[in-house]
Amino acid sequence: MKAAVVNYNGGAGKTTLSTYLFKPRMPEDTVFFAVETINQSATDLGVNNVEVLKGKNIGQIIERLVLEDNALIDIGASNVESFLEAASRYVGALDDIDLFVIPVTADQKCWQESLKTVEALSKMGVPAEKIRLLPNRIQDNPADEIPAVFKYCKQSKKATVSADVFVYESEIFGYLAHKKMSFETLIDDSVDYRKLAREETDSDKASEYARMFRWNKMAIPVHNALDDCFAALSR
Incomplete structure (x- = not known):
């Protein structure tokens, strides 16, 4: 599997979920790319062998995705725009990515930026079944805490979200x-x-x-x- 964790909003939990949710459960040969320049990366959380790239270097990522069976791409908020802008110069640049996960919290700015991220991916031709909004830092019920996200997915059909698939808030x-x-x-x-x-x-x-x-x-x-x-x- 090749998965990308992405959101225009900083602080949504992209690196945390890449590190603690995805990496340990993906095959051992999974290559971990951190597309970041200024913010925290998985290396800061103790993850080894993280390849750090800039969003504008999409060509390198495209080449590597051709060669790798499994990849995890943590796209930092500081690089999302340059990543998508660079990807727009290639036909089907994102086709090799099987899943785009967008962490979304109940913070209004976060969920608004999350939906903006969906729109950007959809505009680039990524199908709805590949775009997954993942409620994060949930206290009880994501459908009650972020109703706008569930309403958006139901009406736009550009991404999917489930009230049964989310990550609770935890000090751990x-x-x-x-x-x-x-x-x-x-x-x-x-x-x-x-x-x-x-x-x-x-x-x-x-x-x-x-x-x-x-x-x-x-x-x-x-x-x-x-x-x-x-x-x-x-x-």
Whole structure:
């Protein structure tokens, strides 16, 4: 699969979802492209082997997509316009991308920019079935929190969105980003943080293990929910 995570709006969660939702669940040979120049990239979250490119270098990306079976493209807000402008110079430049995921939050500016992103992709000939709006940082029910997005998809038929496929708001993403740690490392069954905390004689280290135990227990249900989300997006 070749997937692009994109949004004109900065702060929608593109890099967070690329790092924690997509990358761990895509094949090991997946090439991770960060199309970014000024904002945070997956490298800042501890991801290794991220290839950083500028949006105007669409030609390089087109060539690489021909050669790769699996690719993840995290397109930063600072590069979306140049990426799409450069892509418009080629016939079918985006055809090799199987899925465009647009994270969207309840913030008004974000969902408005998200719909602008849909319009731009649709104008370039990307079919609706390839454009997926993914509600992010949801508290309860995405259809209630971002009704304009669901109404837009129903009426325009230029993208799809589902009230059953979304990502909840959670502190765990901030914790993992701060630690530059993956979900998989934190919830590794071979590490018993409770036991380590109980057996540690250094009080500071014991407190840190206890803290890890708490975050571990928060991470597990979020990780499971991300599994379900990815499975739905990949169908």
